[in-house]
Amino acid sequence: xxVKFWGVRGSIPTPGPSTVKYGGNTTCIEVRTDDNDLIILxxxxxxxxxxxxxxxxxxxxxxxxxxxxxxxHIQGLPFFIPSFIPGNTLRIHGAYDPIDRRxxxxxxxxxxxxxxxxxxxxxxxxxxxxxxxxxxxxAQAGSATVTNILMNHPxxxxxxxxxxxxxxxxxxGDHEQLYNIYGPDDPEYHEYEQxxxxxxxxxxxxxxxVDVLIADTSYTVEDYPAKKGWxxxxxxxxxxxxxxxxxxxxxxxxxxxxRGDAALEKVFQDAMDRHPRQPGDPEFALARxxxxxxx
Amino acid sequence: MGYSAKxxxxxxxxxxxxxxxxxxxxxLTSDINCEPKDLVRVIDHDPVLTLKLLQLVxxxxxxxxxxxxxxxxxxxxVGINTIKNLVLTxxxxxxxxRQGTDNRWMENLLAHAIGVGVIAKHLxxxxxxxxxxxxxxxxxxxxxxxGKMALHRFKPEDYKDALRLAKxxxxxxxxxxxxxxxxxxxxxxxxxxDKWCLPVELVVSMEKHHDxxxxxxxxxxxxYAANLMAKRLRVGNSGNDTPEHLPRELEQRFGAKIEELxxxxxxxxxxxxxxxxxxHP
Ligand SMILES: [Zn+2]
Ligand SMILES: [Zn+2]
Numbered sequence: 001x002x003v004k005f006w007g008v009r010g011s012i013p014t015p016g017p018s019t020v021k022y023g024g025n026t027t028c029i030e031v032r033t034d035d036n037d038l039i040i041l042x043x044x045x046x047x048x049x050x051x052x053x054x055x056x057x058x059x060x061x062x063x064x065x066x067x068x069x070x071x072x073h074i075q076g077l078p079f080f081i082p083s084f085i086p087g088n089t090l091r092i093h094g095a096y097d098p099i100d101r102r103x104x105x106x107x108x109x110x111x112x113x114x115x116x117x118x119x120x121x122x123x124x125x126x127x128x129x130x131x132x133x134x135x136x137x138x139a140q141a142g143s144a145t146v147t148n149i150l151m152n153h154p155x156x157x158x159x160x161x162x163x164x165x166x167x168x169x170x171x172x173g174d175h176e177q178l179y180n181i182y183g184p185d186d187p188e189y190h191e192y193e194q195x196x197x198x199x200x201x202x203x204x205x206x207x208x209x210v211d212v213l214i215a216d217t218s219y220t221v222e223d224y225p226a227k228k229g230w231x232x233x234x235x236x237x238x239x240x241x242x243x244x245x246x247x248x249x250x251x252x253x254x255x256x257x258x259r260g261d262a263a264l265e266k267v268f269q270d271a272m273d274r275h276p277r278q279p280g281d282p283e284f285a286l287a288r289x290x291x292x293x294x295x
Numbered sequence: 296m297g298y299s300a301k302x303x304x305x306x307x308x309x310x311x312x313x314x315x316x317x318x319x320x321x322x323l324t325s326d327i328n329c330e331p332k333d334l335v336r337v338i339d340h341d342p343v344l345t346l347k348l349l350q351l352v353x354x355x356x357x358x359x360x361x362x363x364x365x366x367x368x369x370x371x372x373v374g375i376n377t378i379k380n381l382v383l384t385x386x387x388x389x390x391x392x393r394q395g396t397d398n399r400w401m402e403n404l405l406a407h408a409i410g411v412g413v414i415a416k417h418l419x420x421x422x423x424x425x426x427x428x429x430x431x432x433x434x435x436x437x438x439x440x441x442g443k444m445a446l447h448r449f450k451p452e453d454y455k456d457a458l459r460l461a462k463x464x465x466x467x468x469x470x471x472x473x474x475x476x477x478x479x480x481x482x483x484x485x486x487x488x489d490k491w492c493l494p495v496e497l498v499v500s501m502e503k504h505h506d507x508x509x510x511x512x513x514x515x516x517x518x519y520a521a522n523l524m525a526k527r528l529r530v531g532n533s534g535n536d537t538p539e540h541l542p543r544e545l546e547q548r549f550g551a552k553i554e555e556l557x558x559x560x561x562x563x564x565x566x567x568x569x570x571x572x573x574x575h576p
Binding site for chain 1 (some may be wrong): 326331351356
């Protein structure tokens with residue numbers, strides 16, 4: 001399997017001189033199986049440059065998995081060129097939104113309303129298929145299987161685990177480390193801790209042993225107190241999660257839009273210094289636009 | 296005929312209080328920085344609300360892979376924001392279902408109320424209202440006929456007379472209500488809204504949902520239009536379904552005639568079914 005990053009930025013695209021190295025596009029990850037099946041994780045603005053590389057392969061079947069429908073994870077979808085060309089198949093997977101009461105098809109075709117975008121869904125020439133997933137439902141994507149688990153974000157957000165020929169990748173989507181809404185003096189504190197342990201264990205078990213973990217790491221420990229409840233994790237929380245799950249390689253992604261290349265490398269190094277290498281530790285790295293990782 | 300003013304006031308006074316938990320939740324969630332634990336405490340002390348929330352979280356709409364057994368567990372597993380939004384939808388529904396849904400007529404009326412809520416929210420989105428505010432439109436639509444429910448609940452025999460009278464004489468239901476009670480359900484709804492200290496905009500929307508004028512707010516316009524659209528679509532039954540047109544100014548406001556507006560709604564059944572679970576889990 002092969003993983004390629006096309007968008008590693010959180011929340012909003014940030015082109016400009018200070019992000020040349022790591023890139024300014026929002027979340028999009030290309031995963032290729034050994035049989036060259038194409039799996040795309042999220043459709044942020046990074047999906048546009050990725051789509052431009054697909055022409056030699058057309059017609060193509062794309063298995064797109066949407067973690068959640070916040071803008072930065074779907075904004076590139078209307079510009080996914082293969083969907084305009086007959087003969088291609090785009091199979092889009094995602095969760096039902098119980099608050100908005102719309103499934104993945106309704107939400108995404110809402111994006112193609114004429115007031116937002118000049119092409120209507122009916123005018124897309126590729127074959128579009130929508131799959132509304134339940135938690136832990138298994139989806140087949142060519143020779144790979146993809147399963148999901150609910151993460152912690154202001155809207156329902158799936159983390160996806162992709163498996164093929166004994167190799168595996170897990171992508172958290174957007175995820176905030178769990179925190180106790182009660183103080184230690186509140187009578188409900190311990191009960192809440194127990195549920196948190198349950199949920200944390202469920203996530204760690206789900207990720208257990210993956211070759212690659214791609215994790216939303218928007219914040220530093222210093223950033224976090226002011227951003228609690230916004231739905232994103234810290235380096236430190238992800239280091240702990242990766243250690244607990246025994247993964248081999250970690251990529252930190254969803255970089256804070258205000259953090260330029262130099263600042264990003266500095267906060268990464270600080271986190272590494274705070275958590276000196278232990279035996280059995282995974283490799284840690286910053287996700288960077290254009291980076292390819294073979295596993 | 297007709298009730299004396301005194302008798303009417305006594306009638307409204309005898310009607311149920313707005314559940315304090317619901318009121319508290321509306322208050323808490325209007326503050327974007329509200330403490331999650333305060334919200335959870337209010338829900339926790341209301342067994343009906345707790346039950347509804349758990350039923351929903353465990354429904355196929357969430358598609359969770361495990362059973363959720365308590366509110367706190369639900370907060371951990373689906374997140375505080377989702378719970379908060381869910382409770383915001385459930386709370387006003389609770390208000391209605393506590394009026395009782397013990398017969399066909401009430402069920403139809405309830406379906407109508409839900410339909411108006413759902414459509415009012417669609418209209419709000421169409422007018423560029425944010426998702427957060429659109430919830431207010433849903434609530435306003437949901438509550439618009441609360442006066443009808445209350446009259447039917449507390450004076451069922453008299454209300455049946457009003458229904459019969461409307462049918463026999465071919466009167467609008469509103470007029471038949473006035474003959475029997477001396478007031479109509481729009482006025483009773485507004486009286487209840489006052490008694491419950493609901494926001495003025497909501498109270499006026501209940502009062503004016505049959506009596507449009509150009510000075511109403513966007514929310515009131517949306518509820519007015521949604522009511523007529525629900526009747527056209529025959530979503531539920533409000534007891535009065537002669538098709539009506541929108542006033543010219545409203546056609547201009549929404550940029551379409553009522554037939555076209557109805558056409559933009561798409562399939563509401565999913566949304567309707569979801570909301571129905573809140574009442575009949
Ligand atoms: Zn994001
Ligand atoms: Zn997000």
